[in-house]
Amino acid sequence: MGAALVLRYLLRKSLGWLLMIVVATNLTYFVANFFLDPRANYLQLRPPRTPEQISRSLAQYNLSRDTPLLDRWWHWVSGIVLHWDWGYSPVGESVNSQISFRIGVSAQLVMGSLILSTLIGISLAVYTAARQYRFADRFAQGVSIVTLNTPVVVASLAVVLLAIAFNQSVGSTVLFVAGAQSPTVSGFWPLLLDRVRHLILPTISLTVISYAGTHLLQRSLLLDNINSDYVRLARAKGLTRQRAIRRHALRTSLIPVAITVAFAIPALFTGAVITETIFAWQGMGQYFVQTISKNDVHGAVAVAAFGALMTAIGAILADIAVVALDPRVRVS
């Protein structure tokens, strides 16, 4: 299959996803309008507002229940299509600015742990698969089963506790347990150091819970391949077992792992809710919690659209990974 064909294929696939995203997002708009009532945000305000006042305040953000739902929807849709304006929260924050800021925060958090957990998972799998059923394998597998199934909350809080103990034993706050950065630091190197000190703990806790999935998946794929005919042939050529595994079994079994990792990226972006909550990072996950608890219809719908987009990107990345890695698909 030539490059042009691949492009055409990806384009067609992308259009299909785009359609799905549009439908899903619009559906979410109505669902969110049904479940979330922005008026609630104004009811607690002192002095109390009259329903008319509330409605008027909300109307400027296209959230007033006095405007028919379809009209509000049309206004919202045309805002996006014409100005890429995703609307405002009930208290007037722009969704666009929130999201553009939060995506960066989430990316910092997610990318490091994604790379780390993939690398750790794959190397561990290669090491243990070649030693199947020996102590090292059984031990690593046991640890992976425990970390994989430890609830995220527990794992993250355990990391926090350990860090606090560490900080106390050192006598100063080396590792920050909250926030993405300190407000008072300036200068390039201090800033970088500050970022890293904030980043370490959440990255560790995300890595701890996610490396095991890659480890166990890659291990079982490798084991299937280690006993395959072509690894046997590679050994019959004169490769040692270790080299045959690394050169032949690993390369082949990386394909499904790459697909899984590609699919996992979007889930990580929207899925780091608990980690962001515990470490007080203002990322996408935390935004999702906030929009729902603050009846922010537009914000919630934007989160939904972002999630759907990420799913689509993951699926397309997985396709690209297959085309890049597997000659059976590439050439035909």
Added chain:
Amino acid sequence: MTRSETGPATGPLLSVRNLAVSFPSEAGRVDAVRGVDFDLFPGRTLAIVGESGSGKSVTAMAVMGLLPEYASVTGSITLSSRQLLGLDDRQMSQVRGRNLGMIFQDPLSSLTPIFSVGQQIVEALEIHQNMDHDVAWKRAVELLDLVGIPHAAERARSFPHEFSGGMRQRVVIAIAMANDPQIIIADEPTTALDVTVQAQILDVLRLSQTETGAALIMITHDLGVVAGIADEVLVMYAGRPVERAPVDDLFTRPLMPYTIGLLGAVPRVDVAQRRPLVPIQGNPPLLVDLPPGCPFQPRCPVSVPRCGDREPDLAVVPDAVGGHSVACIRAHEIRYDGRNSCIDGRPVYPVPPVPDVPGARVPREQRPAVLQLTGVSKTFPLLKGAILKRRVGSVYAVSNVDLDIREGETLGLVGESGCGKTSTLLEIMNLRPPQHGSIRIAGVDVAQLRGRDTERQLRRKLQMVFQDPMGALDPRMTVFDILAEPLQAVGEADRAAIAARVDELMDLVGLNPEHSDRFPTAFSGGQRQRIAIARALATNPSLVVLDEPVSALDVSIQAGVINLLNELKAKLGLSYLFVAHDLSVVRHISDRVAVMYLGRIVEIGAVDEVFGGPQHPYTQALLSAIPVPDPMVERTRERIVLRGELPSPTDAGPGCRFVSRCPLYLTLDVAQQARCTGETPELTGRGDRDQQNACHFR
């Protein structure tokens, strides 16, 4: 490479002594190999023969040092007086590929899917030789060319999935011979291939042997292949060699009752005589806690109480020339009388009586047809691309097939994989009107079927037996439920009647009715196939469709199932449609045979006419490609080795589909060739014989 390490010319290259391999298992220690001795001399070919589980492949793996770590291996394996056993993986990897080359059974899974075949050969070269990459690549292309891959320079860049099975096996052979090894070990190298391709691969193997001067260890279950290629034969049974002899001796004067049984159980494609095959009773023993004594004793027709005392050693036969050894205490009593191996003047294996087929006396034309296909065609869309599926054409799987089966008759439908046998069979079994043509079963046109009830009535008359007896029996149902299922499907509800019928069926196929409460896993392969046959007979069908019913079974077991099918046919007046790729079996069981090529029948007729005097060039080539278990015949007969492999049937145009490989076509003049490519040949024949073929010039 220099051959300095070969040692004196007379000494053995490889010496295996008292090799034993065992594996731990759930049921206890499995002694897969129990004391193998052999010597392999430079340039010679040793065939190791045995049925599945006899330890032949494990022996090869032990020599290569490729057994899993948990296997325990004892004894001695010396290569040019260097002890291989006990070398670690790193040391052994120096030997593998350089001194020992290996070819595996399944070419489809032997090559790494993500590297080009050139890369894979280059890798083999670069492991052992300090070679420039460009030089290695050039050498790889040479090797590909040598093993007969057309356009080797371009094809070297292709990936394994772009090659057919036969071509991939050639690549594997190229890898095995890349470093001029002293020994090539081939583990069932042609079992997964079609016969015409098998013939080509055997030629390539011989070529690789002459090119490298290597000795060859050929592991196979196919006695025909052995007869054609081996110098010496080692027969294995239950993890031990039971007979070792030069190839001619073994075939003309077998001394171990097991070997005699094996040779008697093989149907031969070149023999017209329709006597029943001689099955070996029982099943091979389990290699866990073997009792003392000869492991073959429970199945041996001439065993005496003394056989149970201790396991006989492989001992040289005193009066034999050329080193014939056998492990049987009665071997010295066995004589060959010109027809059978005899003991005390009687054949070792009593020949079963020929079943009497009552219907056969009525002329064919007067018997009613149970199956009639007229002009049946079936096309599938041809899709291309793994993720981007587009229809790029049509596969003409079945084209304009006419055939009929009369009552009490067996029609063998033969051809290589992809020829349309299975598609034809599915067209019949589906009971749906075909895309073109008509199908009549027991006089009923399937296009006329209305409603479930009439379909059910027709299903009664038509049953099927599948290739893989394990896959065709639901592992979660008892044999009773399996046999009851077709009865319930046709509406039988009376529990007692079903129970009685199940007992009767078990009895009919030679199984103990008391075992019907067991699950299929409790039975051996041959017994499972008997269960599958019993199931097919449950509703008293008039036509049984048999899809490769014995190809998954070992030779000694296969003979029993073939005999059972013949008996049942005689007893119950059944008709069979017997689909198979093994022409020897077909010759043995069929009355008539139809040869398919790319969806068309190219020759059809009475089995002895077609096998005795094949007319169509394809039939001729197909028959000549089948190895015969007789070294004399193999050495003298002339073979037609077809070029190339089966193309896919995507060409809808007129003309003969065999032209691309036809040896006759090459001898024709231009006008005649134009007829071959321009006009589709019809089945025609002479009036006086039941034989028709679809060739313009035959």
Added chain:
Amino acid sequence: MTTNLPPLQHTVSPVDSTLSQPLSPAEQRVVRRGERLSRRRLYTRRFLRNRGAVAGLVILILLVLFAVAGPLLTSYSYTDVDFTNLTAAPSSQHWFGTNGVGNDTFAQTVHGLQRSLIIGVVVSLLTTLIAAFVGAVAAYLGGTAEKAILGVVHFLLVVPSFLLLGLISQKAGGDWKVLILVLVMIGWTYGARVVYSLCTSLREREYVQAARFMGVGSLRIVLRHLVPNIGSLLIVSFTLGVVTTVQMETGLSFIGFGVKQPDVSLGSLLGDGANTITSAPWLFYFPATMLTLLTVSMALIGDGLRDALDPMSHSAGRA
């Protein structure tokens, strides 16, 4: 997903292995040798040989006993408030201490465990059943039904299920029964896809084909040949489904979208405990221990079951 779950973490073993059960030759021998070791005994034996799985089973049994018998051991109920002991450390009176309002942590943990167990088991049971039914029907019927069902499943992948989860359970005000409904609604799709792909390969099996050629009806084929042969898969996916559900429930309750006051689950207890992790760590330790024991033991059992039921498994190879 709200709980940071990598989506494919419990990848159910590949198509072929758990389907039909061709026993290894060694096991056939066991069966053939007279005493006819039954399938169930064989599975039990294999399961019991797996030390991790046995440990998991023991832990789970203890946890269930604790959840059932726990309320009998203490005089406090989970709603009782002891104003004399606010944020008290564990003592002989309050074994696990108390929280800031004066609730007995022991009583709350026992109740939370009950809640989490019930939610986990019920949701996993329902999702497994729905997934099995929908998947098998789609695979067996084929044609339009197949396309329609797959379409729905794919669409639900794009619809951000986590958002629906949040929206609905937020609205429901923490009622655990509504939470169960929502979790089931969202949870069945992945399982249905797995069952579907298994069944599509099963329907090509020769014994299914044989049954069809014998004239056995569709429903009967599904019930007699398809469903029994994915049985072991369903058992395993039920077990692992409990883990996934408990994790989901914990996550939701932790961020405040799941079980809410006055009801408690282990997740909501953790949510409270997180805020006082340095000042009153017992509020975190006890629920966290229970929760981890629950998910890890279930996962160990699931892994053990998968190995025991999987004929291709080599875990028993080194006998």
